[in-house]
Amino acid sequence: MDISEFLRRADAVADAARAALAALAPDTRPDAAKGALNAATGDELAALRAALPALPHADRRAAGQAFNRLNQAIAALVEEFEAAQRQRATAPVLDLSMPARESWRGAKHPVTLVIEEIEAIFRELGFSVALGPEAEHAWYNFGALNFPADHPAMEMHDTLYLGDETLLRTHTSPVQVRTLQRFAPPVRVLIPGNVYRRDFFDATHAPAFAQIEGLAVDEGISFVDLKATLAEFARRFYGGTRRVRFGPSYFPFTEPSAQMDVEVDLQDGRGLRWVEILGCGLVHPAVLEAAGLDSERYTGWAFGMGPARIAMSRHDLPDIRLLYDADVRFLEQFAR
Numbered sequence: 001m002d003i004s005e006f007l008r009r010a011d012a013v014a015d016a017a018r019a020a021l022a023a024l025a026p027d028t029r030p031d032a033a034k035g036a037l038n039a040a041t042g043d044e045l046a047a048l049r050a051a052l053p054a055l056p057h058a059d060r061r062a063a064g065q066a067f068n069r070l071n072q073a074i075a076a077l078v079e080e081f082e083a084a085q086r087q088r089a090t091a092p093v094l095d096l097s098m099p100a101r102e103s104w105r106g107a108k109h110p111v112t113l114v115i116e117e118i119e120a121i122f123r124e125l126g127f128s129v130a131l132g133p134e135a136e137h138a139w140y141n142f143g144a145l146n147f148p149a150d151h152p153a154m155e156m157h158d159t160l161y162l163g164d165e166t167l168l169r170t171h172t173s174p175v176q177v178r179t180l181q182r183f184a185p186p187v188r189v190l191i192p193g194n195v196y197r198r199d200f201f202d203a204t205h206a207p208a209f210a211q212i213e214g215l216a217v218d219e220g221i222s223f224v225d226l227k228a229t230l231a232e233f234a235r236r237f238y239g240g241t242r243r244v245r246f247g248p249s250y251f252p253f254t255e256p257s258a259q260m261d262v263e264v265d266l267q268d269g270r271g272l273r274w275v276e277i278l279g280c281g282l283v284h285p286a287v288l289e290a291a292g293l294d295s296e297r298y299t300g301w302a303f304g305m306g307p308a309r310i311a312m313s314r315h316d317l318p319d320i321r322l323l324y325d326a327d328v329r330f331l332e333q334f335a336r
């Protein structure tokens with residue numbers, strides 16, 4: 001063996017060592033890895049070591065250095081292999097083939113969607129949004145709204161009182177008076193909010209539910225404004241897909257009073273049926289006076305609607321309780 005063959009074979013051993021380690025499974029135990037390395041390089045290393053003393057004196061130094069470099073290179077490869085193993089042992093396992101977890105996007109409740117839709121329609125008609133407290137004073141909830149002193153709605157068994165004079169509001173109408181006390185006419189407001197009644201849950205009632213109140217007060221407002229605005233609302237909301245009708249009604253805080261019904265299929269085989277979705281009327285002069293307005297000068301109209309009932313009519317739902325069950329299998333049909 002001459003020096004050039006010695007150097008060529010030393011390079012070949014380094015390549016063989018690299019290839020042997022690269023061919024191992026990443027989790028090969030250290031002793032098995034050393035065994036594989038020995039098998040690939042041991043004989044040739046021994047042959048090179050044995051050839052060293054037989055080289056011509058002038059080449060021996062260069063050959064010895066090459067042999068040392070070869071051993072260092074193999075040791076470095078072993079260290080690299082073991083370091084990669086140590087790192088793999090502590091690194092989190094990332095399996096790129098694992099199917100992604102299903103994620104919850106969340107969505108607005110169908111009643112919330114209806115409220116937002118109604119707000120958008122009335123905003124286009126010139127209304128702004130006002131809010132009032134859910135814990136209300138009896139005067140705002142009843143007295144200012146012209147309820148007679150013996151009205152059954154005021155009784156303990158109908159109303160959730162918090163104290164002698166405070167209660168959970170039974171409707172959003174008290175915010176009519178609060179708004180008129182704060183803002184001079186012309187007033188056009190939409191008042192969404194939750195209301196509470198000591199009612200039992202049934203297919204069309206809930207003890208806590210959302211309402212949307214509307215109020216328009218100015219000089220010269222008449223029943224024509226009420227009917228035209230609510231008809232326009234129904235036309236925009238239902239897009240002509242549902243028939244609506246007006247009928248007479250009674251509320252202490254309106255005179256005259258009316259209601260609007262919409263045709264709904266409650267999915268009980270009996271076909272379309274009229275369901276009341278709002279009460280309305282011209283604001284009673286006593287209410288304007290209670291709010292401090294001159295009822296000779298100002299007139300107004302108002303309505304109160306139930307967005308859950310309206311959601312029932314929009315989607316032909318058979319039972320209002322579906323909207324309170326928080327059953328995602330039902331609710332996700334309406335997610336946008």
Ligand code: DAH
Nearest residue numbers: 171173279280281302303304
């Ligand atoms: N406050 C009434 C209720 O809860 C609904 C209502 C009827 C509101 C007529 C009004 C109205 O503003 O004019 O049953």
